[in-house]
């Protein structure tokens with residue numbers, strides 16, 4: 295179905311959380327492929343399942359979360375069946391990860407050089423002096439100027455944007471072919487948001503690295519991504535080349551996010567329909583059939599949408 299340049303492929307991937315109150319289907323049969331060197335933005339409001347999808351791909355789901363269907367392929371190997379030791383080797387070297395909360399992701403009682411240098415010491419077996427030099431070089435590459443000060447600093451002595459750049463440096467330090475970034479710009483202000491996305495884009499171009507960026511700001515991420523996948527209620531409702539999705543959104547939810555249509559009611563987990571279209575309770579174009587009929591995907595794996603009305 296996909297060309298040999300496909301790096302990451304999720305087939306029919308589903309994730310469920312088991313809680314005392316009920317089971318939550320966070321990701322519902324998601325198919326998404328990322329090609330080598332491609333920048334894919336996964337977009338949706340809070341609760342749409344973006345982070346659960348990313349964490350399932352990385353096999354970092356919390357104990358209450360289970361992959362209930364599908365498979366995840368990366369460079370020809372099936373990630374969801376890989377032994378833990380083999381998966382450890384994938385982290386950093388093949389897939390870099392930028393988590394959501396920059397300050398929480400860094401150890402507060404260790405300096406940056408200790409944390410960043412460890413990546414080089416443990417994974418490449420270099421000594422402390424080499425690790426320090428490599429750390430300084432990578433900080434410089436991700437746009438941090440005063441590298442000596444940053445190396446000696448503790449996370450609380452840096453701004454949110456600087457911590458994010460440190461995390462970006464850690465994620466790309468071992469030259470992975472894919473960077474997964476989960477809402478990397480949530481903790482920073484608007485100006486810093488664009489600077490950070492500029493930096494991620496630069497890293498993608500310079501290194502020929504693919505990027506899977508999880509975010510909620512569709513117009514903003516659309517400026518950087520080659521392709522967009524729009525998620526709602528655990529499903530991808532539309533995907534396509536960023537310029538096409540932004541200029542001619544097909545799915546009613548994408549139209550809503552881009553301001554083509556007026557705001558409907560907000561997503562309510564309780565109203566998530568199991569049979570019909572997941573967006574139907576909120577859709578201004580909904581017809582009676584939408585409550586019962588699951589919309590078929592119109593298009594192929596690279597581009598398409600799921601709506602019977604449009």
Ligand SMILES: Nc1ncnc2c1ncn2[C@@H]1O[C@H](COP(=O)(O)OP(=O)(O)OP(=O)(O)O)[C@@H](O)[C@H]1O
Pocket residue numbers: 311312313318319320338339340341342343344345346347356358359510563
């Ligand atoms: N650890 C968990 N236990 C139970 N339910 C969870 C857990 N994590 C997420 N969920 C539920 O799974 C669904 C998808 O959540 P997820 O965090 O993946 O969405 P998201 O689009 O990434 O949202 P956000 O942007 O707020 O992180 C939501 O209904 C959420 O409440």
